[in-house]
Amino acid sequence: MRAKQKPLRTGALTFVLLMMALLPWDGAIAHPLKFIPTGSDFAIWEWHGANKCNETHADVAYDEDENQYLVVFDWDLNGSGNHDIMAVSITAGGQQVGHTPTTIYAGSEDDSHPAIARDPNGNGYLVVWQRRNAVDEYDIYGCVISDTIGAPFAIATWPGHQLYPDVAYATATSRYLVVWEDHWPLWSNPPEIYGASLDSAGANVQYESITGADAAGDQTHPAVTTNGFNYRWLVTWQDSRNSSTTGYDIYGQAVSFLGGNLALEGSTIPIGVLPGYASAPAVSWGQVDPSASAYGEYLVVWPESGTLYGQRVDGQDHSLVAGSITVSDYDSSKYNPAIVYATESEAWWVVWQDNRDYG
Amino acid sequence: MFGAGINQRVSKDPDSLPPSGDQQDPALAYNWRADNVLVAWQDHGHYDDTEVGYWGVWGRIWAPNWQTHLPVVLKAH
Numbered sequence: 001m002r003a004k005q006k007p008l009r010t011g012a013l014t015f016v017l018l019m020m021a022l023l024p025w026d027g028a029i030a031h032p033l034k035f036i037p038t039g040s041d042f043a044i045w046e047w048h049g050a051n052k053c054n055e056t057h058a059d060v061a062y063d064e065d066e067n068q069y070l071v072v073f074d075w076d077l078n079g080s081g082n083h084d085i086m087a088v089s090i091t092a093g094g095q096q097v098g099h100t101p102t103t104i105y106a107g108s109e110d111d112s113h114p115a116i117a118r119d120p121n122g123n124g125y126l127v128v129w130q131r132r133n134a135v136d137e138y139d140i141y142g143c144v145i146s147d148t149i150g151a152p153f154a155i156a157t158w159p160g161h162q163l164y165p166d167v168a169y170a171t172a173t174s175r176y177l178v179v180w181e182d183h184w185p186l187w188s189n190p191p192e193i194y195g196a197s198l199d200s201a202g203a204n205v206q207y208e209s210i211t212g213a214d215a216a217g218d219q220t221h222p223a224v225t226t227n228g229f230n231y232r233w234l235v236t237w238q239d240s241r242n243s244s245t246t247g248y249d250i251y252g253q254a255v256s257f258l259g260g261n262l263a264l265e266g267s268t269i270p271i272g273v274l275p276g277y278a279s280a281p282a283v284s285w286g287q288v289d290p291s292a293s294a295y296g297e298y299l300v301v302w303p304e305s306g307t308l309y310g311q312r313v314d315g316q317d318h319s320l321v322a323g324s325i326t327v328s329d330y331d332s333s334k335y336n337p338a339i340v341y342a343t344e345s346e347a348w349w350v351v352w353q354d355n356r357d358y359g
Numbered sequence: 360m361f362g363a364g365i366n367q368r369v370s371k372d373p374d375s376l377p378p379s380g381d382q383q384d385p386a387l388a389y390n391w392r393a394d395n396v397l398v399a400w401q402d403h404g405h406y407d408d409t410e411v412g413y414w415g416v417w418g419r420i421w422a423p424n425w426q427t428h429l430p431v432v433l434k435a436h
Binding site for chain 2: 019020039043044046047057059060061069073088092094328336337338339341342343349353
């Protein structure tokens with residue numbers, strides 16, 4: 001759903017806040033969409049006092065059976081610098097379920113940057129994260145949550161760093177796709193995007209290089225979403241293949257699981273090739289106009305040179321739909337967008353990190 | 360209309376706590392039953408000075424509003 005990138009602080013502005021926009025799916029609605037909070041901010045989890053520590057890198061999924069959310073995050077409870085993976089359930093009304101976070105994994109390793117996807121077919125989740133191992137390289141691990149919290153298992157542990165995982169579940173095939181930034185076999189090696197597909201139990205893993213080891217430049221900060229109508233995913237990432245001309249851009253790749261095989265579908269898609277420094281994208285899918293096509297559309301959003309852009313991508317043939325969209329061009333730095341499609345209100349929710357000065 | 364005029368701040372600080380100092384790394388999920396979203400993020404500054412530098416995970420639930428015309432920008436504090 002979204003990738004994450006460290007903020008680049010600029011000038012004297014150090015107060016970073018979050019902004020959001022609600023976009024009608026096709027721009028045809030006559031009135032600007034408005035949105036309202038149902039209350040103030042609430043603590044999903046923050047230890048203070050004796051157990052104070054950092055809780056960071058949250059991700060969230062919605063459980064339609066229980067009508068509640070599951071928020072995953074990392075914390076360094078003992079201050080050792082080794083993080084654990086935790087979770088808190090939140091009711092649809094914004095209340096914590098239970099009085100303590102649930103431990104997804106708490107070992108001696110440094111586990112961080114979790115991402116979560118919901119499996120509505122099997123009433124479960126897959127949580128994935130990066131682990132700093134004994135030789136200070138990063139690997140990708142995962143854990144299936146169903147009635148119980150399963151044992152963590154390795155997804156990618158080969159030499160070099162595997163970083164920034166994201167995950168999405170395809171209901172049509174009952175499979176997850178996990179993607180990450182891969183610096184095999186050394187950190188100095190130009191990174192590519194790699195993926196693994198797993199079944200609902202986290203088994204029967206198949207691997208695929210999403211970008212190909214010989215792609216020019218660096219491919220980093222992947223985000224993945226699923227097409228809710230069929231057996232495909234769309235993976236997007238930051239790409240430096242055009243660094244001498246358009247700087248950093250956003251590219252994508254459709255991935256399918258058909259006939260029991262994980263495969264790339266079609267060619268790499270240039271989604272956002274604009275002059276500037278495009279960074280970590282987010283992507284989501286919506287069945288935006290089912291009377292026209294059941295395949296729906298994807299919307300990819302990304303920050304680039306102070307502007308937050310969006311690009312619609314056809315859900316069937318993966319062609320670009322119209323030109324790029326300006327989500328926000330307020331004079332500020334923007335990072336780490338996240339996006340989701342609201343089926344009932346037929347609109348895209350977009351949130352991002354923003355350093356505009358509220359004074 | 361797609362465009363920059365519909366940006367709005369996500370957060371509203373609770374009245375009983377100091378204002379947030381930083382908010383980063385948002386994530387969100389959609390509840391189709393209620394047609395609203397939970398936005399979650401990492402946040403610090405809500406507690407006293409001894410806690411400065413520590414992050415927590417905070418959130419807020421948002422719903423679309425098709426009738427009420429809110430100001431485009433809400434002042435933070």
